[in-house]
Amino acid sequence: MLKTFFKLLLSTIVYTIIYILANVGMPYSQGLKDLGSSDDPLGMVYLLIVSAFVCFTIYFIIRHSRLHGQKLFLNLVFVLFFVHLFMAQIETLYFGYAFPALTTLDVVLIMVAGLIPLLVTVPLMIKFFQNKDVTTERMEMNIQSLLIKLGVLGIIYTCNYMIFGYFVAWQFEELRIFYSGSSEKLNFWTHLSNNDLQLYFFQILRGILFGAFVIPLKNMIRTKMAFITSVCLVYLYLAIVLILPVAFFPDRVRLGHLLEMTSSMLLFGIIAGNILWENQRKKQIEIR
Numbered sequence: 640m641l642k643t644f645f646k647l648l649l650s651t652i653v654y655t656i657i658y659i660l661a662n663v664g665m666p667y668s669q670g671l672k673d674l675g676s677s678d679d680p681l682g683m684v685y686l687l688i689v690s691a692f693v694c695f696t697i698y699f700i701i702r703h704s705r706l707h708g709q710k711l712f713l714n715l716v717f718v719l720f721f722v723h724l725f726m727a728q729i730e731t732l733y734f735g736y737a738f739p740a741l742t743t744l745d746v747v748l749i750m751v752a753g754l755i756p757l758l759v760t761v762p763l764m765i766k767f768f769q770n771k772d773v774t775t776e777r778m779e780m781n782i783q784s785l786l787i788k789l790g791v792l793g794i795i796y797t798c799n800y801m802i803f804g805y806f807v808a809w810q811f812e813e814l815r816i817f818y819s820g821s822s823e824k825l826n827f828w829t830h831l832s833n834n835d836l837q838l839y840f841f842q843i844l845r846g847i848l849f850g851a852f853v854i855p856l857k858n859m860i861r862t863k864m865a866f867i868t869s870v871c872l873v874y875l876y877l878a879i880v881l882i883l884p885v886a887f888f889p890d891r892v893r894l895g896h897l898l899e900m901t902s903s904m905l906l907f908g909i910i911a912g913n914i915l916w917e918n919q920r921k922k923q924i925e926i927r
Contacts, residue, residue, distance in 0.1 A: 875904055
């Protein structure tokens, strides 16, 4: 147990250092650079917490995976990149009017800066923690059933997004001003009717993608409970990362989103994990 702790600690430190170096080296726009970094003295502590969460997620998936080596690396990086980085940043682009200092290139560079520590840390943690004797099970997916499930998840995610977005995040006056320019709080149904129809289609698409991007975990994880837990851990990063202070995101706005995302993504992770999990025919190959 102590050995595992120190390996996780080392992984966390490596992830943190590479993350900092990657962001320092990124050619962000002058507008973003002019904002400067947050002056929160606990910023490094928050970054270590986020890094530790990412590393624990990687550790949990590796320890419960039936894959190893290159296949494990590719699947892990795919899931973490697209859920942690791509899904977060496409929403940033959608609400770009609220972040005038961010350019489209900045958003792309943020994703690249997040990918680099994954490319370094995931192989290290596979070396530390991969199972020595594993059974590779090739899953035969029912494509039609999968597409239906993804469509259902798109609708569920949108409902989840709207409910938690209003009853948690939208209760913060600072957040309402940040996105709408007004502190007025309309009732729930009026608020929904005032939303652009495009927002609903966008969130349905995000819900479908959230489901699609964790499908590789089905080929990796051995049990239903471990699969659902893995999905929840992967999704919850989008909440945990909000503890990081950033110059262009006011603290009260971050707090509102932190509470919203923690509750909504945990619930959605449980729902998505249960919907996507199913017993399928498997072809097993013993690997020693």
